[in-house]
Structures are given as structure tokens and as C-alpha cells.
Amino acid sequence: MQMTGAQILVQSLKDEGVEIMFGYPGGVLLDLYDALFNSGIKHVLPRHEQAAAHAADGYARSSGKVGVCLATSGPGATNIVTGLATAYMDSVPMVALTGQVPTHMIGGDAFQEADIIGITRPVTKHSYLVTRTEDLARIIQEAFHIASTGRPGPVLVDLPKDVLAGKAKYIRAKSVNIRGYKPKVEGHQGQIKRVLAEMKKSKRPVIYAGGGIIISNATADLLKFAEYNQIPVTNTLLGLGGFPADHPLFLGMLGMHGTYRANMTIHESDLILAIGARFDDRVTGNVAKFAPNARVVHIDIDPSAISKNIVVHVPVVGDVKGVLTELNKLQKKEEPVWAEIRQKWLDQVRHWSEERPLSYDRDSNLIKPQYVIERLSELAPGDAIITTEVGQNQMWTAQFYKFNHPRTLLSSGGLGTMGYGFPAAMGAQFANPDRLVVDIAGDASIQMNIQELATIAQHNLPVKILILNNCFLGMVRQWQELFYDSRYSSTCLASNPDFIKIAEAYGVKGIRVDEKKDVDAGLKEMIKHDGPVLLEVMIDREEGVYPMVPAGAGSSDMIFGPKKKEEKKIKAVK
């Protein structure tokens, strides 16, 4: 039976199991939107295409399924670029559909034309410009396959108007076969055995686990591996939730704003077992000073991640779940004597924990942001999903919220996209309608996608927004305080709006907390309310994120606070 391209696309999406998509219509997409009407696929209309991309990302990260976003040609398409780059850096499975002008007009500077394939080439895993309606079904199938296998990532499919209007037969292939794309999933047996040999030699091992653990659904395998061998575990930002925060072997996050114990453990280790992580510069600091005495084992599905930033001694290319399962299986044959051998090392790690735990001034009369997050962590149910924006709000969350389950923290780690958290929370809430979803935001970040209040109001989506308001671009301000003599150039948000009134204007409940004693009540009210809430907490304006490894320093060279605390002055007021 002949179908239009638009119908073929909708059928393809259904056959891929797509339940929801986030999109914004436009001229060239009218055929597609007509086919979507009453199609059974839920379509959510964010108020900006960037939010559509982040929502698809949040949906994907929280559910493990492929997220789908849709934007029209030209400006619609260019608006999703940040969302694609965010998803690309953090390996999020996404299919982005963009409208395009009719094929005969491409290249003619037509109205709302943009070479979106060209623009997004460096930030997509792959992309397709569909030129014939009969190719559409195959391409959509390939796009979902590529997005969700190997190291996941966003795939863009550009859809010219005439391709959507044209007719063809819908044929769905039984399986996808792309000769240039065969991701290596199983780790090499010989290499896996070399990992065990390295572990036997090691007296001071540490596991450094990243987002790959979560993507690969390998948290249980990691737990088993770490416990059996009694090896302490540190997580990257994207790895948080991949190992229970309450576990005695857990060191917290490592890197620029990592815990003292995590950074010291890495620094002093003689063996780093890097699993599904990529030695990002925010983790290593100065590469030359990173873990000077350590041998490095690196388990990752992406061969290009191996020895990219630091030299790896034992690489294992493969899906981390498979490799960990294999390691656990091989180890069963051996006696678990590790606990005794490593007692001295674990004692040392414990000493670091006690020497400098994460801290802040608990006696202050001002509301410390760390306190708010600790309280939220305490009051929220264990399966709550937390998204963050980028900056101080993100780092305080990573430090003080206890993530015990995978896929409970959604944050833009690689690209560091302000404005990510709120739309990502929408996507996560659609994927998990019965769970608490909170976007921990700063007063600056939230304004980058604040228009989405309309979307959550429209769907009565119970997303909670917790704004830690310090009327600053807090993280940049902190750097200015530390390294630029407190010259707060363009970081003071002197004319913030009344967030409560904004929320109310959209029909969203707003709560403001000005006093420390009201924090708990505010959080409880937010959690309890059956519907969206914006909770604004007025925090200590010049609170910083510590410890901190300054840019270019070695990861053990941490600073623990501003040098001259007593001289704190806000130099750039209104």
C-alpha cells in the first residue's frame, strides 16, 4: 500500500516503540503534523525548540529509551543545536527530526532554509538528509539503531517537505545492517584476564566509574565487583547514582569539585580501574600531575576514548556490563582474600574521609545552599529524579545529594549547558509520571528556558523547580573572587524578576523561602503539592563550591575556601 512520507515516518516511529515526542511545528512540517494528529503518539509542544531537544534528552536519560525531538526547518532546526551538542557530549540516545525545504529548493537560500546537516555534523553521531520517500523507512530504522547502540548519541534526520508529501510503500526491514557500523560489544578475553593480573599486583586500587555504568545498566555488576574486591569507588558527575552513595566503599565524586578523599585516593593509587569514563579535564586537572604512580585499566565501549587524554596500560574495548559480568565470573574461581590485603589502603582512605569531609558553615544564619540540598536529599523519596542546571547549583547537588540509584541524576556534564535542567526535568517527568522530579536551578540558569513554565502548566506536569537564588552567575563569580580579585564583571544579576510572580502568571504555584528555619517547610510543601511548583530559596549570596582544584593544578592540589573570608564584599551591586 502506498503511504505518504509523513505517514511512513509516523508508522516507523510507532514501530520503534516511540510513545512521546517533543516538537515545534512549522511550514515544512505541516504534512507530518497532520499525520501525527490522532496518531497515538503523544506530542508535547515546548515553547522553544532547545527545550524540545533537552526534554527528549531528559526522557532518554531517565528511561534508557531513545528520546525523539522534532523541529521545523531553518531557525527551528538551529535552535536544537545546543540540545544535540549536549546529548552528544554525554552519550544520550536521541533521534532529532528536522524539517527541510523541498529538495529542489535546497541550496537556493529559500525561506527558513538552513544546512542543518552541515551545522550539526560535529555534534551528532550520524545524520541523514532524506532525498527520496522510499528511503525514509530504512533511514528511520537505521537512525534508531545507531542512536541506541554502541556508545549512544544523537542522530539527526533532515526531512525535506516533498519527501514527507511524496508516496512510497512502507517496508520495515527485519534487522539493520550497516557495513561501516559494527560496534564492538564484547571485551577481549585476553585483555580481561590482564585486568585481573593487574588487580593482583595492586596494593592501592581505585575504581573510577563514569556515565557508561549507567548507560550500560551495569550498576549491580559494579557493586558486586567493588564489594568482592573491596576496592573504593569514585564516580564522575555523570556516574553519580551508578554506585550507592551510602555505601562504605563510596568516595563521592572526583575532580575539580570532587571530595578530598576521592581526589587523594586517585592521586595515591597504584591502579586506576576506569570504567565507562573518559578522563575528562574536569576529572584529571593537570594531566601531567594526575595519579603519578598509577597503572591504568580502561574499560569503555568507545575505542577512541582509550588513551585520548591519558596513557592507558590495559585497554578493554567493550560494553562495560559485559566486561564486568565476565570479570565477576572469572573471579568466582578465586578466593576473596582482597579484604585483608587491602585493609591498610582502606584505612588510609578512611583517614582522608575524616581528615576533610565535605563541609560548610552549618551555624550560619544565612541559608547555605548545601543545607538546602542536604535537606532535599533527606526529604525526597529515594527514587526521586534530580536534574540540574550548570554551575554552582550543579556542583552542590553532586556533592550533597545522595544518589543511590542509577538514572536519578540528569545533568549536562560534558557540554555544561545552562538551561538544560528544567526541560530535561519535563522529559523525565513524562517518562516517569509517578516519581518526584526536581530541577535544582540557579537564578541565572532557570532564565535560559523559563518559558517552559507554560508547558508544565499546560500538562499539569508535577515538575518541581528549586531555585537557589544568589542573584549571581555564581560559579563565574566564584572564579572572579578567587582569581580576579573579586572584580565581579557581568556576573551580578541585579534585575532578577520576581520568580514567584512569574510562576503564578503561568499558573504554577510559587513559594519563596527567605529564612533558614523555613527551608524544611518549603521543601515539604513543594514535594507534597500535586502539580508543578517553583520554590525559590534565597541563599547566601557569596557561598562558594569547595573543595576546588583550580584550572591547571594537579587533582590533589585542592583549595578549601576563599583566602580572605573576612574581606568578603560585594563590589558590583546594582
Added chain:
Amino acid sequence: MRHTISVTVENRPGVLSRVVGLFSGRGFNIESLSVGETIDPEISRITIVTRGDDRIIEQVTKQLRKLVDAIKVTDLTDLNFVDRELILIKISTTEKNKAEILRINDIFRGKIVDVSPSSYTFEVTGDGEKIQAFIKLVKPFGVKEIARTGTVAVSREL
């Protein structure tokens, strides 16, 4: 170090720009690049000559392998391989120097492909060194125009 990288790819629009983008995105210059169909018209071979730190080349090679449209990536540098380049070069002539120019061309086993009262156009093939040597020798006569194909290369069987 100089690297000669051979990539077989799907013969489709946009593939070349993906390949090239991996170099330009890292601020890398490509010394030469040539593309042509293989025996299978659906597959093209791209030969890239570039210079760079071994670690960076290794990274680029890995990135090339990740391209969905790249079928096989080989860094020929570490292997035994033959490479050739072709140039078309138009040289100014006078009655006096014609004979000498022809003699040089003979030595390099070039072909005359076009003649005018004031110029010869030669076709010369060879590896990079031979081509450079030829250009060096004819340069003093006055080179009007030059077009180079860039290197093509295949591995040796023995």
C-alpha cells in the same frame, strides 16, 4: 610525522565532509587528499596525507573508524605501501630552452599533453619526492600553472 591514511567509505553525498571535518575540527591541515570510486561503485577510497603528532593521528584514525559511513580505515604509514601522485604542469618555453625542458621531462618519463607556441604542458607521475624534484628543476623556466592530484596509495602484498 607524515601519515598516509586510506579510508574506504560509502560513496554518498556528505561523507567526504565528515571525514574532512575530523581534521579541520582539530585545527589540522590536510596536505593532500584524493577521492575516487573503487571497483564497487558504492564504495569510494579516500587517501589523506597529513602531518601530526602520532597521538593525535591515532585519535583521528579512531574517530575515522567511528564514522558510520567509513568502512575501513588504514594508516598506511606503518605498512609497506606504494604511493603515486600525478601533476599537470604548464611551463613557459622559448626557442632557446625548449630542448632542455624536453630533456628534463624525458628523464622523469613525463608525457607532453599540450603544446602551444610559448608553453609545454607535461603530465608527470611519481611519488612525492619525484614530483618535488621535477618541479624544482623546471621552476627556473617559469611555471605558468600547476595542478596536482594528491597522493593515492595502496599497501604492498609482499
